[in-house]
Amino acid sequence: MAKVFLNNISKVFDNKVVAVNHINLDIKDREFFVLVGPSGCGKSTILRLIAGLDEPTEGDIYIDNNLVNDLSPKDRDVAMVFQNYALYPHMKVYDNLSFALRLRKYSKSVIEGKVKDAAGILGIDSLLPRKPSELSGGESQRVAVGRAIVRAPKVFLFDEPLSNLDAKLRVQMRAEIKKLHRELGTTMIYVTHDQIEAMTMGQRIVILNKGEVQQIDTPLNLYNKPANVFVAGFIGNPPMNFIRGTITSSNGYIFISGNIRISLYSDSKKQLTGYEEKEVILGLRPDDIYEETTSKGLLKTQTFSKETLKLVVEFIELMGNESLVYGKIDDISLVMRAPADLRCNRGKSINAHLDLAKLHWFDCITEKRIEKQ
Ligand SMILES: Nc1ncnc2c1ncn2[C@@H]1O[C@H](COP(=O)(O)OP(=O)(O)O)[C@@H](O)[C@H]1O
Ligand SMILES: [Mg+2]
Structure with a gap:
């Protein structure tokens, strides 16, 4: 020993x-x-x-x-x-x-x-x-x-x-x-x-x-x-999704990347102070993206994003107990973990929401986690 x-x-x-x-x-x-x-x-x-x-x-x-x-x-x-x-x-x-x-x-x-x-x-x-x-x-x-x-x-x-x-x-x-x-x-x-x-x-x-x-x-x-x-x-499988974008704060904190617009949970302010009008990297686990009609999506909480993200489905991996849906929003590739009962087709879009309490933020230059102040 x-x-x-x-x-x-x-x-x-x-x-x-x-x-x-x-x-x-x-x-x-x-x-x-x-x-x-x-x-x-x-x-x-x-x-x-x-x-x-x-x-x-x-x-x-x-x-x-x-x-x-x-x-x-x-x-x-x-x-x-x-x-x-x-x-x-x-x-x-x-x-x-x-x-x-x-x-x-x-x-x-x-x-x-x-x-x-x-x-x-x-x-x-x-x-x-x-x-x-x-x-x-x-x-x-x-x-x-x-x-x-x-x-x-x-x-x-x-x-x-x-x-x-x-x-x-x-x-x-x-x-x-x-x-x-x-x-x-x-x-x-x-x-x-x-x-x-x-x-x-x-x-x-x-x-x-x-x-x-x-x-x-x-x-x-x-x-x-x-x-x-x-x-x-x-760490994590499938791996975390990353999206580069900008934080604006004129009317609450909002993350913007191309056509993606996410009004952030009030708690994000504690974390993103100092990053207003700056570029950041948003990290999004496949588990924290929800399709709105599925059983998983229906469990909506206060921390659900209000905007709908349109994810165009590229391919689906059916695992039996769940499905992994690979798709794109604009030209950004994302993967989400969905319940097996999700009905979706390749080339069609699905309406996704995020759990705002589960977002990860990283500095664009150092790539380090942005900690709560
Ligand atoms: N005896 C050696 N001579 C030269 N380079 C080595 C030697 N052993 C390991 N390296 C190099 O050191 C690095 C780390 O190797 P290693 O410790 O075997 O990695 P890992 O076990 O994580 O795969 C690699 O770039 C490898 O090519
Ligand atoms: Mg080795």
């Missing part, structure tokens, strides 16, 4: 590729902490730096308050599970699991006990005599996790361990890894590029882009209060 602290960490490869750019992370003891971001944003590099497989160009790494920059991987007491599992193909599962313990010269009986315990936790006892080539993807994944568990490390590092599994197994393994975290109570640092995996697993999440921290927060705060346009567009 341990906390992990990254202080002003950078990693530059070959004097030119800035993989990680001055990052600070303060991961708590026993926390399930997720690193998420698009491919190439520096996630694996950060894990490798913590594991000691790479050296930082700048900054300090602490595990349990101890500076570990100069410690070799084996002395850091962390265990990493890789995306490709990295099992030894010529060894049986039992030997894969016991390998690290044999290196550490544990007695045969101690090793046997630890391997049996790990295999029991993961339900892989029957796989112990097999070779990796005789395992399914899910079984290999469990063995890779087992190999980390037997070492009872202070910190687990997972690098996209579920990416090679099919969708159903991924959901199942997500739950298993969470359960494992509850049972072991060990700090886990988990890397994924999948925002749904991040949201469902992380107690806290760091969102990375181009080697830089975008936001560190709980899943709900990331969704409800994204710090900038990048986070807003990254």
